Amino acid sequence: MAWSVQRKPEMTCLIPPSFRHGNRVGWLSLLLLCLVLTAGCSRTRIAYNFSDWFLLHRIDHYFDLTREQERFLSARVSALQAWHRQHELPRLVAALGELERRYQDGLSAEDIEWVWAQQATFWQRLIARGLPDFAEFLTMLQPEQIRHLQNRFQNGGGWLVKQAALDEAELARDHGEWLREVLEDWYGGLDADQAASLPGELRADAGWVKLRLANRHRFQQNFLELVQAGGSPDGLHQRLSLWLQHPETRWLPGFEERLEARRRQWQRWMVRVDAMMSPAQRRHALERIRGYRLDFETLVEEG
Template sequence: MQIRQTLGCKPFLLLVALTLIIAGCSRINLAYRNLDTLIPWWIDDYLDLDRAQEKRFRAQLRDHLSWHCQTQLPVYLDIIGQLQHQVRRDEINEATLRTHYQHAKQAIQAITEEITPTTTQLLRDLDDAQVRTLNEALEKDRRERAEKYLQPPLDQQIRERAERMGERVEHWLGTISAAQRQRILVWAHSLGEHNRLWLDNRVQWQHALSAAVAQRHEVGFDDRIARLLQGGEAFWTAEYRAAFDRIEQAALDLASDLYAMSDTDQRSHFDSQLENVRKDLGSLACLPE
């Protein structure tokens, strides 16, 4: 079952990392084969690269994708196989879900470390106009997210949070029961003003990024970007840091409870969805023999 970031993704949609994440989140095989379409879309959202920058970025991206496919995807295949085995033996519980959650965090960390040098170079080489474009894009991102997630009254935020989670769960389990839907609603209420905490935290991280990019020609820039990408917790707000463990545990408890409440058809659907992902991953030509 997918525990998405209710727990909070890397706040800035890093170009290379995001392309890799997209390739791992939906129709993986399709995404890998259509990077020429995906890449300009994300570049246009945040940066206005010149021809030389884009050419270098594409070459670096090919190297990152090759690394990801040959070294990381075989690990994902093993983990998916383990999860399928646990589903079929009815061994899914809070402990096994926590283990898989830790695997996911390790995978994200590995990707982040891999793309840090490319991202650092990309940011260092921006001219003043490109930095303004980046900051304007981040400001637009903040306005749009505030409008979507903060402007509605709290009860509407909670209802929409429950609806989003319900859609994610149904992707993996199929149609959910009234009891499962009620459990999701209880979880959504338990998070309270999480939208505000999450967005305040996101804004603080983005401000730290903008401040670092403003000093991109100063000594220590590489280290500042590495800390932002690889150790983002250091830039969390105090409120978000204080609430994180509770939010994390609430998501794991939800996933565990929903699975415990699932019937035979839902578990079969979950197994089928995992098999679809496994086949998508396993069909990539870049995998080692």
């Protein structure tokens, strides 16, 4: 399941697979591999238990489901959630436990690489499990539903659209405010000196925002063409799998290089910021990780 409610997913998922694939994407929050939350731990279990409903709601938003399609997807999404609860949540608990161990001495570049590798693995398993059912659903679409999808793409807003409309000063201010908000939430607040001396690697980049938005439009157009072409469930599954395994084949020229450069900027920035924090602030971050782990342990115990 994916519960995406962040204002700016780029930071808060440590650049998750969905962002690397050129689509939309808590910082150090490994639990966000399959469940993206900004709520506190006390709400994690409620959010997870309603994630099937949320996913259906998002699919309906883009496709305007018929009753038959809704029944089909409801059963398949419920089965996917049951599989995830049984097989993936225990793995997620173990990964969060490992993240706790790694973070005892602060954050390193190797830790971030480990998190990204874990994210990719969780993402791949989720896609492998859910994609056949989604491909079968796509064969049920009517022409008016494809037009509905096209209209959603053409008239969709979102964070990237808003960011692309800002001038450089507005973008810099918005980006800086967001970074401080994330850090204050994660570390339990920043003192004045810390807020004033945050590393500058991640300054706002209007060109990168516009390139990401253009790449998203490319992704949407390619997906629309795939849906319009139709085919059998097996054929659609094969094409979607190839696309998701090698998204760079669909990216705009220059996107992969800019993405990797930005990824390294994030890595350097996160390590430098964490080194600035006091022991109390790091304990606050560690408690956040531990709280998420305990919440997911409870979900596993609930079965």
